[in-house]
Amino acid sequence: MADDWWTRVFDFTDYGSLLALVHNSLIAGAVLGLVGGLVGVLVMQRDLAFAVHGISELSFAGAAAALLLSIDVMLGAVLGSVLAALLIGLMGTRARDRNSIIGVIMPFGLGLGVLFLALYPGRAANKFGLLTGQIVAVDETRLSLFLAIAAVVLVALVVIWRPLTFSSIDPDVAAARGVPTRALGIGFMLLLGLAVALAVQVVGALLVLSLLITPAAAATRVSASPVVVPLLSVAFAVTSAVGGILLALGGSVPISPYVTTISFVIYVVCRVVGDLRTRRGWARRVAAVERDEVAAA
Numbered sequence: 001m002a003d004d005w006w007t008r009v010f011d012f013t014d015y016g017s018l019l020a021l022v023h024n025s026l027i028a029g030a031v032l033g034l035v036g037g038l039v040g041v042l043v044m045q046r047d048l049a050f051a052v053h054g055i056s057e058l059s060f061a062g063a064a065a066a067l068l069l070s071i072d073v074m075l076g077a078v079l080g081s082v083l084a085a086l087l088i089g090l091m092g093t094r095a096r097d098r099n100s101i102i103g104v105i106m107p108f109g110l111g112l113g114v115l116f117l118a119l120y121p122g123r124a125a126n127k128f129g130l131l132t133g134q135i136v137a138v139d140e141t142r143l144s145l146f147l148a149i150a151a152v153v154l155v156a157l158v159v160i161w162r163p164l165t166f167s168s169i170d171p172d173v174a175a176a177r178g179v180p181t182r183a184l185g186i187g188f189m190l191l192l193g194l195a196v197a198l199a200v201q202v203v204g205a206l207l208v209l210s211l212l213i214t215p216a217a218a219a220t221r222v223s224a225s226p227v228v229v230p231l232l233s234v235a236f237a238v239t240s241a242v243g244g245i246l247l248a249l250g251g252s253v254p255i256s257p258y259v260t261t262i263s264f265v266i267y268v269v270c271r272v273v274g275d276l277r278t279r280r281g282w283a284r285r286v287a288a289v290e291r292d293e294v295a296a297a
Contacts, residue, residue: 022245024143025202029245031150032198032211033238038157039195040216040237041230042188045168049213051088051189054102055196057109058084060205063130064116073130074142078149078197084109085193089186113205131204146198153194156187164188165226202241203256210260211237218267221274236266 043052062080066073084105091101117130167174167181175181199208215236219229244259 025245028146029241032202033241035150035153035195036211037215037234037237040212041233044216050102052212054106055081055084055193056205056208057106059197059200061109061112064113068116068120077200081193081197085189089189131206149194153191203259207256207260210263214263214267218270221270
């Protein structure tokens with residue numbers, strides 16, 4: 001029984017021949033890691049982790065509707081994500097309003113998605129994959145659309161990164177200096193919606209936080225540098241996405257448990273390293289203070 005359980009999770013028989021089946025997924029995973037790692041840093045700065053989950057629910061509803069209507073699932077996910085992002089960006093100017101709006105959108109989107117999946121007459125695997133991801137879900141056509149959306153997000157991030165970071169850290173000062181904080185906020189919400197739609201294609205709607213939040217959260221545990229944190233976040237996200245795909249290829253369970261486990265392990269390691277560095281820093285400060293007191297005496 002234990003052996004059967006283990007082979008369902010890890011079975012690398014004919015692994016080499018199976019790699020060709022996930023060529024597109026590996027490319028999509030690497031690109032998603034790049035996008036998710038960068039977007040995640042700004043999400044952490046702007047305290048929008050809850051928004052990511054809210055957007056993913058409407059993205060799931062859009063993908064489920066597309067599946068029911070026999071149109072491109074990724075297009076449906078993008079439309080659902082953009083709609084949710086616009087609602088949150090336009091109506092949630094204040095944090096309290098934003099959280100309440102997200103709390104309303106989340107169950108509505110999830111309920112719509114469940115309804116559309118219940119009406120869908122096709123294979124159960126397609127339904128399940130929208131929630132937990134599918135390792136071979138990215139064909140050539142979808143990969144082209146995936147890369148095009150990712151390019152739009154990356155170019156836009158490069159253009160608005162500095163003013164958006166400024167407005168995220170100190171919005172009042174940024175507004176006083178003429179930075180269009182509201183326009184930047186709405187624009188970033190749209191970019192976040194597109195990033196969520198990309199993540200849903202790989203890890204499903206339920207676990208997008210593992211690629212859009214956890215890598216950035218891990219990076220901030222070991223560094224405060226505005227350069228190092230994005231680089232580490234991207235490295236962690238790419239490792240989680242690509243590593244999860246490679247591990248999932250050797251099992252018969254969905255991809256998302258592998259991606260989320262790698263992402264979580266990275267976070268735990270970074271948290272331990274960060275705590276150790278903090279304790280050593282305090283120990284050095286205490287020792288320095290004691291030396292100064294002895295010298296003064």
